[in-house]
Amino acid sequence: MSNTTKSSKETMPNGIPYIIGNEFAERFSFYGMKAILVVFMTQYLMNSSGELDLMTESQAKKWYHLFVMLTYFLPIFGALLSDVFLGKYRTIIGLSVVYCLGHLALALDDTRLGLSIGLTLIAIGSGGIKPCVSAHVGDQFSSENKGLLDIVFKYFYLAINVGSVLSMLLIPVLLEKYGPHVAFGLPGLLMLIATILFWMGRKVFVSVKPVGLKAYMEVVLSDQGKKAILSLIPIYLFVAFFFSVFDQTGSALVFQAQHMDKGVNFFGFQFELLASQVQAANPFFVIVLIPIFAFYIYPFFNKTFFHLKGLHKITLGMLLCAISFAICAWLEIQIQAGGKPTILIQVFAYLILTAAEILVSITALEMAYTQAPNAMKSFIMSFYLLAIAFGNFITAMVNGFNEQADGSLYLEGADYYWFFVWITLGATIVLGIMSKYYRELEYVQTEDMIE
Secondary structure, three states: OOOOOOOOOOOOOOOHHHHHHHHHHHHHHHHHHHHOHHHHHHHOOEOOOOOEOOOOHHHHHHHHHHHHHHHHHOHHHHHHHHHHHHOHHHHHHHHHHHHHHHHHHHHHOOEHHHHHHHHHHHHHHHHHHHHHHHHHHHHOOOOOOHHHHHHHHHHHHHHHHHHHHHHHHHHHHHHHHHOHHHHHHHHHHHHHHHHHHHHHOOOOOOOEOOOOHHHHHHHHOOHHHHHHHHHHHHHHHHHHHHHHHHHHHHOHHHHHHOOOEOEEEEOOEEEEOOHHHHHHHHHHHHHHHHHHHHHHHHHHHHHHOOOOOHHHHHHHHHHHHHHHHHHHHHHHHHHHOOOOOEHHHHHHHHHHHHHHHHHHHHHHHHHHHHOOOHHHHHHHHHHHHHHHHHHHHHHHHHHHHHEOOOOOEOOOOHHHHHHHHHHHHHHHHHHHHHOOOOOOOOOOOOHHHEO
16 A cells, blocks of 8 residues: 555655654664673673673674674675565564564673674664665655655664664663663663554555565566666775774774773763763764754755765765774874873764764665665665675774784784774775766656555
8 A cells, every 4th residue: 555645745654753763762772782782791791600701802892893794794684585575564573573582682691692692683683674674764755755765864864863872871871880681671672662663653654565586586687686786886895994994983982982081071061971972972963963964064065066976975974984083093192102082082083973974874875775676675775784794894803813812912002093094095085986987876666566
């Protein structure tokens, strides 16, 4: 069925509030859990005898990024399950149950076994639904109201970050005051709420039916399918280097913050942040910067210079990403010299990194939908997510090989940060060259595809 009406150009589809509410609660659960992972692994992890069984910082960073890599690698299987067999709604609701069980395992068991089981189930659940949820947003629109697609993706991203900023401020406090059982339990409760919200919208969603394996392969192997795959894979391959830096907000930058002056004086109110709370600067800045980019920066740039297409935005964002980590490298120099710089300088690096995220991540997410033929949107969406997986794989491998047998590091202090600055700059140059030759397409769902 379709909920499109004659006034569809002025109003959002009926299913959007359920999707946005689901995304808010699900992202609260995911980012709240993720915000405390490296602190949990290095300060709270236990063995079966009830004794501390802690990881080193390099080990925690490696396992943190392997978990994030798995979370963003599995979407390709969720996409196939959705596009070929079950459809997006059934895939999302089924894997959400697995997701809830993962949170339950983390909340009940604070050993390496509980950590492994919990993170594996969360990776399967979260990873499996990722390409389906964002593609499901786009499916609510037709050619008649596709003009609202850009706006709703910004609302979608805003919901992600409102949930994120709240959880990143709250969950670290719960970990310090009440321990890992409560700190992991609340995100699990929010994931349960997210699942219920999505189920409540089942009767108003526009649902694109699965095409079946034979028809699916025909689309994938068609000229349109091959063109979409071959044109987007090189882009996302280099976008991966952005995520190799960006996702270190949950690992390297948390450890760096532990050695900084975290006292803040905000208009006369003095308080001290926890190291893992500083991550909340990113989603907070997203909430502030999205409307600024949408209503001021992009229109000004388009009128004054030239129209910014997708790859132009991504290239500019990659450059800002390298600059943000260069600031972190400078901070590390100060720390290694015995100084204790203010956390506000790292917050400034977060501001630049967030501007980069808006330019890179939102644009890449939107391109994954608009550049894909209708029958394979979740599949193409998974390529965007594979870029995140590959970026975290890079970071995990760097940290895995960085620690020597005696515990010393090959890349110590600022050298670690400069390494990522230079590889990001290299990717920026390549994407800048590609932006001159890429031609953008646009696909939206049509009436004959709707159940």
